[in-house]
Amino acid sequence: GQQVMQIPQYQHVQEGEDFTTYCNSSTTLSNIQWYKQRPGGHPVFLIQLVKSGEVKKQKRLTFQFGEAKKNSSLHITATQTTDVGTYFCAGGKAAGNKLTFGGGTRVLVKP
């Protein structure tokens, strides 16, 4: 079955530094979505990418969908303490279809 993998599993970042988390699917995706889950909370939708090579920015967050639509990345610049949480990517085979979640990248920020 479809597998979605994320690396790194943990990311310790100094406040102010940049980091990137990567997402790789075993199969070609229709779309990829990114979610953020704060400790004790539920996943909150960040963005959806559907086009090959698509790049989207949300303030300090930059999301990219690979040309082959099998991988994606999330880059955060100038990390802040509010960025703490687990970032999940989730791959979909078709619009409205079920999502397969990656294992998540747990981000800890050192002030």
Next chain:
Amino acid sequence: GAVVSQHPSWVICKSGTSVKIECRSLDFQATTMFWYRQFPKQSLMLMATSNEGSKATYEQGVEKDKFLINHASLTLSTLTVTSAHPEDSSFYICSATILAGGRSEQFFGPGTRLTVL
């Protein structure tokens, strides 16, 4: 954004009892609802896909007789954990999907933390 509620937010029950969890889309009609389970420090694992008026589709390894799903309307889905055991203790999260213009977005409920003693 759209709001999805879950009830209860947490529940503690004795082993062998059944627990019902409700998932409601408050301000929209959901095309589909999904049920996930999340163990501590792990990712979300899809349990089943629920469509109004039809039987739920369960993922491999999920016992449909143990995790009963009823999708009564476009705004309500329920998950009943029957004869719960300690290993069923987990964080259960539902999501509701809006499909528009070829794009879909899942809105997650706040989750229900189940502890089985």
